[in-house]
Amino acid sequence: MSLLDKDGVRVTVDGAVATVTLTNGARHNAQTPAMWRALAETGSALPGSVRVVVLCAEGPSFSAGLDKRAFTREGIPGEPSFPALAAGTDEDLDAAIAEYQEAFTWWRRNDVLTVAGVQGHAIGAGFQLALACDLRICAENASFAMRETALGLVPDLGGTHPLVSLIGYARALELCVTGRAVQAAEAERIGLANLVVPPAELPGALDDLTAALLAAPRDAVIETKALLRGAAARGYDAQRAAERAAQARRLRDLAGLGG
Template sequence: MAEVVLNRSQARNALSTHLAGRIAAACAELATDHSLRAVVLSSADPRAFCVGADLKERAAMRDRDFMAQRLVFRRMFDAVRELPVPTVAAVRGWALGGGMELMLCCDLVVAAEDAVVGVPEVTLGIVPGGGATQLLAKRIGYGKAADLLFTGRKVPATEAERLGLVDRLVPADDVRAQALELAERIAANSPVAVRNARNALRRSLDVDLAAGLDIEDSAWRAAVFSDDRAEGVAAFVERRPAQWPGH
């Protein structure tokens, strides 16, 4: 298991070009680690998970600078989404704009009772560019996504949980520990089974049921003929913890 910690506390983890590049590089490196079983994305700042793009940096940017930064930001969001193992966002305080999109890139969200989330881009004359226009509707449905995207309003943690933006709501001081515990519970299972289940789940979002069932069948076949399946059955019969080969 690994943890990627956003640590630009002086700016509440506002996404500068440099920070986005570092996040992208960290996730790209993790993606090559075949022993990896889960990733937690967290913040060193108790006030904020991430407040979105660094608007102070952008105030001095020209059009060509925006386009150059755009490439870095897309690489960052893609790198988080494309991690090959389950990802858990540990959200405390503000998660706005690109910060909320980083959250949406993760499979699961553990949030503090003091968390506030939102995509306020339209209030600044821009459109979300980290996946919110696509990922929000997949997570909470078209109408609820339209409400958040078109109003730009900020949503408190209790409403975020009710909407389905947050999977687990916990006391503020417990967010990181609960996220790590969740990741560890995932990591204790067969890595072959978990990776294939996650792949089937994610790929099913954009296809009809028949195609989704074919995707599931492929995932089942990959797992059932693996060494992990043999070890899992043996461990169950012998009443001992499984020692997953991972292939």
């Protein structure tokens, strides 16, 4: 079933699996506000039957980052340029950035598991979109870089939190400030990538992981994801209490006593 196909984003649903494909491969899937709106719309439009969302991209690159036209005074046709946004009020600028962030936030919600398949470049906004997903499988030619700081900006599309959570503060700071590229082998070693495969094997690896993620009962997966996502913000005793509460819900549900 086709759910959406516009502005460089195509979404199809096959039972419990939704596939989100970036389709502007000729431009290395450069990101625009219109693409971000389409991605945000995807999160709202997913049927409740979807358990796994696979994010992939056409062309040689996953996403080479923001469309550079946004930095010019002319901007991207039909969109406010960044210089124009900067000239606006604090409230308008904050609201614009918050709207852009919506494309990157829903991927980590507890009722779905999200997997990015990354080939080629994942730069800036592309890196942050891959970070928005729960898991990442990378082709051997994948290369991550956070270039915002080099441009006088900061990563502002939700990427800083998962980046620090995955690789720690010191590595995250070094990557963001230097803007250096992290190749696939290093990405796997430091925890950015769950698996690295030859480029030709990326689709099959995504299929295999999707099947494995669907094997466990959905409610147990939802509870487990919620526990793990909240662990860093809780102390040890609070986490143990959260585990007890989640397990009580599961035991009652399995016994037919859930309400």
